[in-house]
Every structure is written in structure tokens, then in C-alpha cells.
Amino acid sequence: MTQPIFMVGARGAGKTTVGSELAKALGYKFVDTDLYLLRTSGLSVADIVDREGWEGFRRRETEALKAVCSPLTVIATGGGAVLAQENRDFMREAGTVIYLRSPATTLANRLEDAPQEDQRPTLTGRPITEEMMQVLNEREALYQEAAHHVVDGTQDPARVVNSVMNALALPMAR
Numbered sequence: 001m002t003q004p005i006f007m008v009g010a011r012g013a014g015k016t017t018v019g020s021e022l023a024k025a026l027g028y029k030f031v032d033t034d035l036y037l038l039r040t041s042g043l044s045v046a047d048i049v050d051r052e053g054w055e056g057f058r059r060r061e062t063e064a065l066k067a068v069c070s071p072l073t074v075i076a077t078g079g080g081a082v083l084a085q086e087n088r089d090f091m092r093e094a095g096t097v098i099y100l101r102s103p104a105t106t107l108a109n110r111l112e113d114a115p116q117e118d119q120r121p122t123l124t125g126r127p128i129t130e131e132m133m134q135v136l137n138e139r140e141a142l143y144q145e146a147a148h149h150v151v152d153g154t155q156d157p158a159r160v161v162n163s164v165m166n167a168l169a170l171p172m173a174r
């Protein structure tokens with residue numbers, strides 16, 4: 001299998017952390033669309049949102065997803081990449097999509113420990129646990145729709161990498 005592997009899930013799901021370890025384990029390249037945008041534009045997510053609104057960020061994200069898509073690559077996407085039907089269709093057709101799934105409380109705890117506010121400006125203006133509950137309510141169906149495989153992301157990163165490897169060895173879920 002040489003197709004790219006796309007990691008999807010909410011903020012704090014471990015797309016960057018687990019995705020980069022997965023790439024090492026598979027001998028694949030690793031790219032991250034949030035970091036790609038930072039490197040190519042010199043602007044953080046917060047900078048882009050300040051200048052262009054979330055609409056501008058989402059447009060850039062769709063372009064980034066296409067620009068980084070390449071064989072033998074693990075691609076960590078942004079938490080909102082699944083919002084656009086265009087992105088969901090693109091990822092499913094171009095590669096294998098893994099949804100790293102964790103409850104809102106787990107995500108919120110991780111984000112409280114490592115807020116990275118320049119890359120994670122507030123989405124709702126609400127406290128973090130409420131925000132993550134709202135985000136999962138709005139997006140859970142979209143993560144599921146985009147994914148070929150749903151993987152439990154609550155364990156430590158090495159175990160999550162193992163679960164992803166096991167999922168990849170199985171026939172496509174659909």
C-alpha cells in the first residue's frame with residue numbers, strides 16, 4: 001500500500017503526535033496541514049483567522065490538503081478539515097482515512113495541558129470542555145463519514161499507533 005494515510009479527529013485527538021509516530025513506524029514521510037500553512041505563509045492559524053476569518057483559513061486548508069497529498073505519506077489534518085464535503089471526498093478517494101476518536105473530556109484535558117493558542121484560537125468562545133462537547137456534537141458524524149477506520153485514541157500514543165497499524169492490515173471497512 002503506497003496511498004497516503006490521512007489522520008482526522010478533533011483538536012487534541014493526537015493527529016500530529018500519533019501521525020508522526022505512525023510515519024516513523026511505516027517508514028513514511030510525515031506532513032501536517034496546520035504546520036504546512038504556518039511554514040508556507042509564515043502565519044499561525046490565529047493570524048490567518050484574524051486577517052481572513054475562519055472562511056479564509058478553511059479555504060487555505062483545502063488547498064494545503066491537496067498540496068501535501070503524496071504517496072507513502074502520513075498526513076495530519078486540521079481538526080476542521082472534515083467540515084467541507086470536498087475535503088472528505090478528496091481524502092477518501094486519495095487515500096486511507098483514520099479517525100482518532102476520544103471523548104470531549106479527554107480532548108479538553110490534553111488541550112488544557114498544551115493550549116497552543118496561536119494554532120488553536122477559540123472556535124466557540126466557550127470554556128474548553130464545553131467547546132469540545134459542542135465540536136464533537138457538530139462533527140462526530142462527519143469524522144465517521146470521512147473515515148475508513150475509527151480507532152480508539154484514548155490510550156498512550158505508542159498503543160494508538162499499534163491500533164492504527166492493526167486497522168490498516170484489515171480489509172477496508174467499506
Ligand SMILES: Nc1ncnc2c1ncn2[C@@H]1O[C@H](COP(=O)(O)OP(=O)(O)OP(=O)(O)O)[C@@H](O)[C@H]1O
Nearest residue numbers: 010011012013014015016017079110114155156157
Ligand atoms: N494518545 C495520547 N495520549 C496522551 N496524550 C496525547 C495523545 N495524543 C496526543 N496527546 C497530547 O495531546 C496534545 C495534543 O496532541 P496533538 O497536537 O497531536 O493533537 P492534534 O489532533 O494534532 O490537534 P490539532 O487539531 O489542534 O492539531 C499534545 O500535548 C500531545 O502530547
Ligand SMILES: O=C(O)C1=C[C@@H](O)[C@@H](O)[C@H](O)C1
Nearest residue numbers: 011045078079080119120121
Ligand atoms: O478543530 C478545528 O477547527 C481546528 C483544529 C486545528 O487543527 C487547526 O486546524 C485550527 O485551529 C482549527
Ligand SMILES: [Mg+2]
Nearest residue numbers: 015016034076
Ligand atoms: Mg495537529
